[in-house]
Amino acid sequence: MNSEIHIVPTPEHESIEIELFASAVYSKYGYDFRDYAQASFKRRLLKACIKMNCKDTSDLLQRTIGDPNFFASLLNQLTVNVTESFRDPLVYKKLREEVLPYFKSYPEIKIWCAGCATGQEAYSLAILLMEENLYDRALIYGTDINPSQLKRARDGILSLDTVKEATKNYYAAGGKLDFSQYYTAKYNAAILNPRLKKNIIFADHNLVTDQGFGEMQLILCRNVLIYFNRPLQEKVLGLFKGSLGARGFLCLGSKESLTFSEHRPDFEDFSKSERIYRRRT
Amino acid sequence: MNPRKKFKAVVIGTSAGGFHALQVILGALPNDFEFPIIIVQHRMASSNALPELLNHTTQLRVKEAEDKEPLVAGTVYVAPADYHLLVEKDGRLQLSEDERENFSRPSIDVLFESAADAFGDKLIGVLLTGASRDGAKGLGKIKAYQGCTIVQDPRTAEFKVMPQSAIAELRVDHILPLEEISNFLKEGLAHA
Numbered sequence: 001m002n003s004e005i006h007i008v009p010t011p012e013h014e015s016i017e018i019e020l021f022a023s024a025v026y027s028k029y030g031y032d033f034r035d036y037a038q039a040s041f042k043r044r045l046l047k048a049c050i051k052m053n054c055k056d057t058s059d060l061l062q063r064t065i066g067d068p069n070f071f072a073s074l075l076n077q078l079t080v081n082v083t084e085s086f087r088d089p090l091v092y093k094k095l096r097e098e099v100l101p102y103f104k105s106y107p108e109i110k111i112w113c114a115g116c117a118t119g120q121e122a123y124s125l126a127i128l129l130m131e132e133n134l135y136d137r138a139l140i141y142g143t144d145i146n147p148s149q150l151k152r153a154r155d156g157i158l159s160l161d162t163v164k165e166a167t168k169n170y171y172a173a174g175g176k177l178d179f180s181q182y183y184t185a186k187y188n189a190a191i192l193n194p195r196l197k198k199n200i201i202f203a204d205h206n207l208v209t210d211q212g213f214g215e216m217q218l219i220l221c222r223n224v225l226i227y228f229n230r231p232l233q234e235k236v237l238g239l240f241k242g243s244l245g246a247r248g249f250l251c252l253g254s255k256e257s258l259t260f261s262e263h264r265p266d267f268e269d270f271s272k273s274e275r276i277y278r279r280r281t
Numbered sequence: 282m283n284p285r286k287k288f289k290a291v292v293i294g295t296s297a298g299g300f301h302a303l304q305v306i307l308g309a310l311p312n313d314f315e316f317p318i319i320i321v322q323h324r325m326a327s328s329n330a331l332p333e334l335l336n337h338t339t340q341l342r343v344k345e346a347e348d349k350e351p352l353v354a355g356t357v358y359v360a361p362a363d364y365h366l367l368v369e370k371d372g373r374l375q376l377s378e379d380e381r382e383n384f385s386r387p388s389i390d391v392l393f394e395s396a397a398d399a400f401g402d403k404l405i406g407v408l409l410t411g412a413s414r415d416g417a418k419g420l421g422k423i424k425a426y427q428g429c430t431i432v433q434d435p436r437t438a439e440f441k442v443m444p445q446s447a448i449a450e451l452r453v454d455h456i457l458p459l460e461e462i463s464n465f466l467k468e469g470l471a472h473a
């Protein structure tokens with residue numbers, strides 16, 4: 001009798017392996033990927049196997065559980081980290097021209113950038129607020145689950161090629177000043193002006209497992225929710241709803257919306273095209 | 282049971298020459314076509330007009346795919362420029378900005394492979410004209426899960442690389458001239 005068993009992978013097997021991986025990571029490290037959108041999470045996991053020279057997901061799992069340093073570098077591959085300064089410039093134009101005016105009479109303005117990656121979104125907001133003379137009263141919380149991204153956010157250094165893009169986006173977003181005043185070029189990098197950091201707090205925060213923190217006037221959570229499955233999206237949108245002050249604003253990514261959400265009735269469209277919503281109460 | 286009933290969705294991939302090919306196929310499908318159709322066409326990162334343009338050429342409703350959108354029969358979902366389009370286990374769509382595959386985002390392999398995971402043998406995969414090899418691997422996965430695979434006959438394709446690389450990669454179920462694909466989708470699946 002042939003003792004060798006040939007196992008053909010089926011979608012069920014693969015999805016069990018992924019669930020197993022996510023549960024193990026959760027037990028060991030507390031990072032909860034169990035409710036990430038499975039289709040894309042699986043691709044990233046299989047890609048990570050190749051990049052980290054693992055035979056298969058079981059091999060990847062063993063090394064992940066056995067070695068915190070391995071997990072730290074794996075984390076960068078399990079999430080998508082692309083970002084840009086003034087990304088989708090028309091969103092920032094809308095924020096500047098139509099949202100910030102509401103804040104003029106507020107004694108304190110709290111803004112939450114959830115899933116801020118390397119911080120460009122938070123710095124872009126700081127620039128808007130400064131130019132509208134609101135920055136002194138503002139506090140921006142930039143939060144993410146990825147410590148190495150947060151470190152880069154705190155450093156506030158852009159590479160020179162992203163400065164070009166930032167400058168272009170700044171003008172497309174209605175900026176009128178000389179953008180170069182916001183950084184100092186040094187070797188191959190642009191060091192963002194420390195004034196911009198003054199009222200930004202970068203902090204570790206997991207949208208899946210952590211609570212909200214206080215009342216915000218504006219929450220930006222852009223290009224993060226698409227990586228969550230539907231139940232998790234609903235949970236996180238509920239967290240945002242609870243963290244917004246009366247008539248607070250919520251800004252999602254350009255391909256994200258509340259269309260399929262049960263929280264839809266609690267928000268009104270503020271700008272359909274730029275995906276800005278406002279709490280009804 | 283009518284064997285057509287088994288299927289749940291059609292996925293279509295194409296790149297260069299795809300607009301014309303899609304016009305021909307979608308233009309000949311009736312508005313009561315019983316499956317949702319999900320399309321990836323390679324194009325410039327900034328071009329968002331495709332759903333709008335296709336809408337003028339067919340009785341089916343064509344729209345840009347949205348994240349977590351449920352699939353509806355007779356509706357055509359087109360991947361937005363610069364995003365991957367995937368199908369979740371629960372049959373809803375997902376968008377992602379993961380890195381390019383085969384130099385492409387959206388990538389046909391990404392759509393086909395995730396759809397094969399979601400629908401197994403209840404999926405129909407169609408690969409059309411194109412100047413890239415994207416899609417061959419994904420179609421192979423649809424075949425491996427015993428879905429139905431269709432490739433445009435390279436002799437009728439404006440760009441032959443894409444259909445040819447699929448034909449080289451797997452034993453495709455049906456190689457059809459462009460003009461016959463819609464007919465097959467309407468009537469031929471009974472013998473699939």
Ligand SMILES: C[S@@+](CC[C@H](N)C(=O)[O-])C[C@H]1O[C@@H](n2cnc3c(N)ncnc32)[C@H](O)[C@@H]1O
Nearest residue numbers: 079080082083115117144145146206207222223
């Ligand atoms: C694609 S980036 C978006 C960056 C920025 N918001 C933008 O739109 O340019 C997604 C970010 O979400 C973060 N992220 C993923 N899961 C998270 C979670 N559970 N809680 C907080 N942040 C998360 C990732 O680490 C990554 O930095």
